[in-house]
Amino acid sequence: MISAWARSDDELKELSRRGLADFIFTNPAAAVENSDLVVLCTPVGSMEELANRMAPGLAPTTLITDAGSVKACVVDQLTPILGGNYVGAHPMAGSERSGLGAARGDLFAGAPCLITPTSRSNPSALARVKLFWEALGCMVTIMSPVEHDRVVARLSHLPHALAYALMNLVIDTLPEGSLHLAGGSFRDATRVAASSPELWTGILTSNGPEVASSLREMSKLLKSMATAIGDENPDSLLDFLKRAKHHRDSLPLPAPPETEEAA
């Protein structure tokens, strides 16, 4: 049996209408009562308040996980409220689309899922949260919340920031109407700039120090590429591109089409 709580009443009604939830609730504490497992899937900035609101309804045996894209701040906020039965997770599935319209039965098939226990996590809770995400089809990797944020800043948050930045750079520097000349490289490089700005402002600021570091690293690297090009040093540029191609060609298993990081 699935009980659902959502921020919007319209989403709740739609969940019910589609048969995706057995019960719908407007009170988080009521929604989690008698639950074996609770999964938090809101933007990361809303999780602390939601945890506080649902805490009174939780049983001592209820297992809790989440699907947030940032882990250190979320785990720091939720662990004191939810205790050792909470184990954070980040299923790297989804796309630039959000809401129920973007739901897919095979969303998690083959997707990486990072699980981020701490010394306070109950070992049995960790084992069961792992089984849950694996049952959805995820390939689970376990790491600390801090390590998660460092890795994901560069594998996911930075690509999103680059997509938004490239889009704005083109709008600011090229004549109006140039966009219809965009080919596949621009289209792919900016795909995730169509993602929810509210959701991504939350993610980028919640993982602020690591995202800012990765942006500065990238900024420096682009400046050094500009210098290599200006110096007419094609050999160093060629080596740089060869190295990137070598690693890109070795990228394991393509993800299922359209898959992307979640809330």
Place this chain on the structure above:
Amino acid sequence: MISAWARSDDELKELSRRGLADFIFTNPAAAVENSDLVVLCTPVGSMEELANRMAPGLAPTTLITDAGSVKACVVDQLTPILGGNYVGAHPMAGSERSGLGAARGDLFAGAPCLITPTSRSNPSALARVKLFWEALGCMVTIMSPVEHDRVVARLSHLPHALAYALMNLVIDTLPEGSLHLAGGSFRDATRVAASSPELWTGILTSNGPEVASSLREMSKLLKSMATAIGDENPDSLLDFLKRAKHHRDSLPLPAPPETEEAA
């Protein structure tokens, strides 16, 4: 009737074996004799030498175009050799793959094609070159070679440079094995880092000043994003992301699957 010349004998034989050329030649001047139309599709760095080698075989009426991704230097090099019957073009089709194995009958369907005449171009040559690319399915836009290089630096060369840079940044900053955690945003952002390093070193250096400028613009923008995130100024970040999403959502007509910029 199609006559083909290629840099490699193996490619020539394969063209012939597949019935893609009626005649194959190892001498460029012999290949172009009695031709109505000649299309140069080599890397931009090879075009000047090739034009010199084929020039003795050209008739005064032969029309010539090319498919190079950079235009100012190519047009400057080729016009004195080939005269007013040469009109440069850049069909923005193709993918990170190269060679005959990547050939597709519908490669140009719906793809933008930029045609870059100069004051020396014969008006009738321009009209016929336009008809040729349109007959292949391209959507033609006419602009000067300099304007082309400025626009394409940001719509195509910069996204390629970003893909190569992001790939190397991840390799240099994350623990080995992190790549298997990459989701769709990283995969899409780095797709074109699988493109030929030799081809792209030629393109990035041939359009050096514009590419270097666009890399510096992007470097500056990323630094200002890092500052906005560090300043915990979510409103300015939210506005930045909203603006990008607004324009990304308005991007006209998706390109056909896998299409990308050519040689």
